[in-house]
Amino acid sequence: MSFTKTRWTGLGFATWLLVVLLTGCGTPSTPTANTTPTVATGSNDTLVIYSGRSEALLNPVIAAFEKAHPTIKVQLKAGKNNELAAAILEEQANPQADVFITTDMLATINLAKQQVLMPYQIPGTDAISSEYKATDATWTSITTRARVIMYNRDLVSASDVPTSMLELTDPKWKGKIAAANSSNGSFQAQVAVMKQLLGDTQTTAWLTGLVANDVQFFGSHSDVRKAVGSGEFALGLVNHYYYELQAHEQSDNNVGVSYPDSKAGQMGVILNTTAVGIIKGAPHAQAAQLFSAFLFLPETQSLFAKLNYEYPLIPGVATSEGLTPLDSIKTVQIDMQSVATNVADAVQMMQSAGIP
Amino acid sequence: MHSWQTLIGTLRRPPSLIWMVGVCVAIIALIPAIYTVVRAFEAIGNTPLPPSKMLQSLIINTVLLASGTALLSGIIGISQALLIERTTLFGRSVWRIIAALPLAIPPYVLGICVLALFRPRGIIEKWLHTTLDMPYDTLPFHGIFGVWGSAVVLALSISPYVYLPVAAVLRQGSNHLSEMAQLSGTKWHTQLRHVTLPIIAPAAGGGMLLCMLYALADFGVPALLRLPTFSTAIYGQFTGQINRGGAALLSLPLILVTLALIISEERLAGRGGVQINRSWRPYVPHVLGPWHWLAQWGLTTVSVAAVGLPIGTLLFWASQAPSANTIAWGTLIQTGLGNLLFVTIVATITTGLAIAPALLLRRGGMIGVILTRCSQAGYALPGVVVALSVVLVVNRGISTLAGSLIPLVLAYIIRFLPQAVQSLDAAFMQIAPAIEEAGQSLGRSAASVLQRIMLPLAAPGIRAGWALLFLSMIKELPATLLLRPAGFDTLAVRIWMPASDGHFAEAAYPALLLIVAALLPLTLMLSTHHHPSTSKHEEAAWKQS
Amino acid sequence: MEAIITLTQVSKQPPTARLPIVNNLSFDLLPGEILVLLGPSGSGKTTTLRLIAGLEVPDHGEISIHGIPAFKNGRQSPPEARRVGMVFQDYALFPHMTVSDNIRFALHAYPKPTQQARIDEVLRLVGLNDLGNRLPHQLSGGQQQRVAIARALAPAPPVVLLDEPFSNLDSAIRDHVRSELRTILRNANTSAIIVTHDQHEALAIADRIALLHEGVLHQIGTPEALFTQPTTRFAAAFMGQADFLAVHAVGTHLQSELGALQFVTAPPMPNNAPASILLRYDDVRFVPAPDGNAVICQRTYEGPLYHYRIQLPSGQQISCKGSHDSAYALGSKGHITYNTPHPLVYFAGEQAVGSVIPHTSHA
Structure with missing residues (x-):
């Protein structure tokens, strides 16, 4: 009896392997297939985002971006600010990420000091007050909280x-x-x-x-x-x-x-801001620039305001209903650098x- | 010359290929420990440590959690094994499976469920408050946090690490001592204390030490249940600042403790192991009588808490999902299958790699043992530390691989290699040394003996070890979170991401999928555990005689 | 004759052991010979066997097999290269292989087509012609042992090593298997070294016996030589029931309380030098006599004979056999007389010095 049981286990195991292998290979976007690093420049069908803010808050923005730019497939890796900042530092020799989104201006400033961000004047951010941007344009605040x-x-x-x-x-x-x-x-x-x-x-x-x-x-x-x-x-x-x-x-x-x-x-x-920067040596720099600019479109800013009740930095974008307006109260005025x-x-x- | 031979084990020397692989594997496995030590020494002096008061409470919490988890797992696992294998309990074949089921449920999932149900003003308190009109202040659930809450959750999750080996010993072990004790008319409890417990002590001790190591490394459960331990502090150091010196400094004591525990585990288990006795006889189970109901009740309580509760909660959340379209089923299924493929491959690679160290442990002389032992130093290192060291090595050495799946594969191999070596070592230990020697004395090369004799005979144990590896890998979280290339997901990540934002309904589906995916390897493992080929032979021989 | 196996001053001391397990051991195995390594447990006999097989490495000394060094100057040839068959104490059959496959495993040097013929041949040799397709667990203990022997003999090694081959067998079939093994080895024209702790077994099967104690070779020789001419008191006692009767030298005689004995081979000892003579229980006879000064204090029935313990006037006890036809009661008195046609060995201290014959025979 025990013999047949062993037989069955063997058979089950074989089936298991077969199913896993077949379905795994059949799935077009198995991780192994598309994670080999793409050679830089030119290829802009992918965009890799490291984000210190959570997936749930970023996914609607990404969906909107992919809709606007159907040729670009966004890959998001969400985690903690410092965790991802450290990963960016360690990947310096061979950058994997294109864009880094943080939820902490100070962490962004400190990362920028390590020369891993690429200066880029994001279109549509002229109206953002200078205290919320890097003087060398390596990072730009998206929203404030x-x-x-x-x-x-x-x-x-x-x-x-x-x-x-x-x-x-x-x-x-x-x-x-x-x-x-x-x-x-x-x-x-x-x-x-x-x-x-x-x-x-x-x-x-x-x-x-x-x-x-x-x-x-x-x-x-x-x-x-x-x-x-x-x-x-x-x-x-x-x-x-x-x-x-x-x-x-x-x-x-x-x-x-x-x-x-x-x-x-x-x-x-x-106050503290969320911010975006493009990684120096980003494999998909062009897509990264497109995405950065996308973050400051009024519609996107309004998404942040609606989904996460944040204060948009682009003038004219409405805050969520019922939110205490910042200009009605005293806020800390200080040099964040x-x-x-x-x-x-x-x-x-x-x-x-x-x-x- | 003599000393050199003791060092590398010239007699019955493993093939040189095994030596080469063994050395390579040991070097890979040592990466985290070396990384930690180097970083820690760099950090000494220029990285502030947490203040001594906080360190003190970290040490106390960690020690209490590790020993509490081990103790509770021991109590749960040993009682389950004794009741299931040594009494006339009704439904023993079903209980055998149920007792191992917690392996399919990640501890952090149990933690999330326990927290949701039992936290102050949680689901149960709310229900009691609204339906029975009980004031919140009178409700008793504040105790779920801290050391005991964490220890209970962990113990419920990992008690199979004690139950499985103890049950195996009880099934296979020689029965003569127990029979002798019965003949001499001792009471069952005297018998238990003087005969049965000593027999299962090595297996139980080994299992409890595994639980201890697990508790040392685990981040999820203490973090959920608000208990600061070394692991959570390392994680805090690591996420709180870019500088990794603090994390390395805090990891250093963990490495030392792990080494000490692994060495004591070896002492405890003894290199002899339980080899199946020729005169094996099935045990005459202890008749429970009226205690039967108490036993059933106890087993049921434990299993409901460890298995029923999380599955029930997950099903409840799944039913609460706002609408089907918020769950991206296609992506989820794809993630799940990709995850299964990945884990299947990596578990197989790791098992293959572990053969060399396991053989060196057996035959490689002193250097072989030292190599293997060193490679187990990372056993209790938090996944974060393992992942970090891999990132470093990959970026310094083979930076073109950064961002691919290779670093993640490496981290999985390093994290779970000690477990694989342990399983294989146990599998090889079941083979009497004379069998291996006979192979060689018949003029066959060591490689041929390995291929024709050792591997086929160890196959059931290797299969079980593979399944256990699969189960551990599919639940892995911290290293995966850090090392997954953008775009690669596992079910565990899909659970953790929404759950950490409080979106439990979204976490419930991947969690249920993961549990289902874990069931097949689990059955594979149980079937081998219940029908070890050797005892099958013994059984047949006994029936013949 | 050229020796098949030669051990020269071989020693082995594990790092943890206080004393060497094998201490300066030297002996030869001659072609066609069955050599038994005999000794109590812990005497180093199994270690010696494993050293020869290459399963352990000596610290010092030389081992050569078929004239080729297997261990010399720290260089060790691996077990698989030694052309030595081995039968393990618990047989070590591969449980996942049939009897045929177990034997086939040893036949890798044979061309494939000839393997089956050889398997059949060795199975016939051990009398298991029809069991080739069985798995080891389907065989009785005796059958398993014969499979192990067949497997060891299959590649026709000039020598097989057997570690306690009879210890796992019922005593009822042990004698039978023992003589069968001897026949098998003779028919296969194979030399053998057999390890055992049972001196009856050794006497029955050996061409020569090497007696080991605490890693040291005490004596090597034919069974008869070991039994009748032990060179040490240990050898004398281990080979069979033995009493050592205290004596002292008086001129050309040894004086004992049973009478004088005359030196045969060795030069006379100084007067009054203490010594002891070896008495087996058939070397003396009990003659009942009411005025006798020897008293029967113990009686054991052994089937064909009675075994008496007899107390001498000095208080020393010796053994004596008696016919099963007439039993003497406990407490019976009588005289003890020498009853031996052959010389008796005498010892000064531990070492045998020479032999003596009774001065006056009472036969």
Whole structure:
């Protein structure tokens, strides 16, 4: 009996291999077939995008781009900003990516310093204010976002919501706050800005205050918004669109938002941009330029505004309905180039304070 | 001369081809460890480490998680094996399959499901709150986070690493000791403690150490359940900044711990292994009587938690998908098939490559053993570190390959080679040394003995090892995320991407596909585990006599 | 005659062992000869066999096979090149191959068309003509052993090595298989080295016996020589039941409590020098006598005879056989007399020094 069973297993295994091999070979776009690096220049039927922002947010844009340029097939590799930045550095000798999209201006600035981005004056970006672009045109901001405090309306009344980042260390919020951890670019950028504005001592005190207040540090902002939406935590330190995303959920959507430090005399709301750059030596540079320009078409900018509630940088593109207009509040005014040199120190400060 | 022979094992020397392949494989496998050590030494001094308080809690968390996972896996796996193989439990043949099923479910998928169900204000709390009107504060689920939550989830997922080898020993092992104990009238629990447990101790210990190594390297589950460990800290260092020095520094202790664990595993298992006894007799199972229901209940609980719960949750999410057109079925199926093809090929290559080190471990003298052991240093390295080292080597050495599938293939081979070597070593260990010696004394070359005697006899074990490799590879995530060329996807990536943004419905389909895809190799593995050719022969011989 | 296998001062000490397993071992195997390596477990006999087969490497010494060095100056020829057949203790048949295929595996040097004929030939030789298509697990232990022998003999090696070939067999068939093996080896005109720990087996099958103890060769010679003229007390005791009766030299005699013995071969020892003589249980006889000073203290029935332990006046016990026709009760008294036509070996310390014959025969 056992003999026949072994027979059957053998037969099953053979069938399995056969099926896998046949179907695998039959599929026209098996990975092995089309991933051999294409020789640079000229061939512009492919475009390889490395993106620090998530697939879900970029896919609609890519779909629109492919529709506009049917000969170009886009290949997207999404990950974390720094992970992909490091990959770009390591692939310097033989670049794989054409375009890099980041969700953190400071990371972009620091990558540009490593001479891996190609200058390109993207058409249609003249109206973008110079603080959001590289002087050598190696990168250009796409959209901007604000650091905010979101809250659960079941647990916190609007009048109690902190109006300053500095209030988050108030013991009355002990154990009630969720935030991202020290590996998060947006949080790092916020601390780098605060370090520049408030100085090391006050920033360190704030960070240790957060740890003392038992803030729960999550791996991602998505976790933070869900935890606040569900009521597990009362407050969440996030980028503004996470609040919007949670508020537009089917359930767990009874959340509110505070744009902190936006009054006169306060430091202002901290902003950070998403940005795009073309990789030096990009195998499909022409397609990369097409795509970069595509990002700043009013329709594309409007996609970012609608899908992810971000602030478009092209004048005249409407923000999503109900979004706090940035020109009505005080925002941080600071030279991001100099803040960018702070990032490593800021991360060190966060970790020394005990933020995982 | 004598010392040289002990070093390279001149007697019954493996063919020089095996030596060549073995050395090459060891060099490839050493890439991550060398990379980590070099980077770590570069980093010393100029890369700030996390503050000592944080390091302390990392160490404590990691140690607790690793030992907790090992302990729980041990308890689950050993009880399952004892109940299924040594009692009159009803439905044992079905339980045999169910107990191995968790292998088909990635731990991070179980983690995601557990989190969705049990987190504070999660699905269950919400349901209790709305239907039973229970206030949230009275609900008990805050404990799912941290060490114990992570350990339970991991243990439920990987307890087959203990169950499978222990069950195999119980099925094949000599029964004389147990019979003697029965004759001398000892109680079943004395028998268990003094006879059965010592017999299964090497297999159980080996399995539990594997679980420990797994827990050390795993990123997904502790990250989901909010437990900072070395792995999550390495990942944080790595995603938090471009500089990789910090990640390397934190990886260094993991390498050392892994080496220590692997060496102790060898001590524990002993190089002798369980060789099938001539006088094999089927065991007379212990009659459970009224305890039967308790046993059934216990097994059911574990399997529901490890298998039923994730599959049920995934099916629920799948049914919640807003509409069919949001799921790109064509792409998904294509991804799945491409993934299967890829894993089939890479698992086969890895198994082939592992033959050389496994033989060197057996016959290669001291250098052979050292080569093989070194190549296992990366066992508990997080996939990220393996991937990074591969990126580095490829870009420094063969940069034209960057961006192709080759780096990913390399990373898979390096990550899972230790497991493949372990399986093959176990398979070869089932063959009595005299069989191999007989082959050579009959005037055949070592290569011919390998091809005609060793490989055919080890075939069932090699098949099972291949299947286990397949299962591990199809679940691989961190190295794939980093190294996949743009445009290449795996089911695991398709699960992780939407799930990390909270789109569970979208993650459910690839997860279910992955589980289905894992079932065939799993059955392949189980069928070999249940009918080892050797015991089949013994059985037949016994029936004849 | 040219030796087939020569070992010269071969030693082997594993790195972890405190003492050498094989210590300065030298011996020859002559053509057509059956040499038995005999010794208690741990004496190094199996290691010696494996050294010859090339499965282990000596530390020192030389091994030559068919006149060609197999191990010399640290150079080692691989097992497959030695043309030595080997039969393993548990036979090591390949479980996934039929009996024929097991044998065929050894016949790679034979042209394909002639292989089957040779397989049939060796199967006939071992008396398993019809079992070629069986798998090893379908055979009894005795049949498996004969397949192993057939496989070892198939390529017609001038010598086969057999490691404890009878240990896995029931004692009922062991005697039969033993004489059969001897016939098979004779018919195949093959020399053999057989390892065993059983001296009865060794006596029955060997042309010569090499007796090993703790890695050292104690004695090598015909079975008769080892049994009747042991060179050490160990050899004397290991080859069969033995008592050592304390004696001392008195002039040209050795004086024992059983009477004087006269030196035969060796020069006389100094007066009063202590020594011992080897007594097997058929070398003495018990003559019942109420006034006797020897007392029966133990009696074992062994079928054809009784085996008595007898206490002498000095307190020493010796063995003595008695006819199965008449049994003496425990406690019976009597005299012990020498009952031997052949000389008795005597030892000074561990070493045999010479032989003696009873001064006055009471027969």
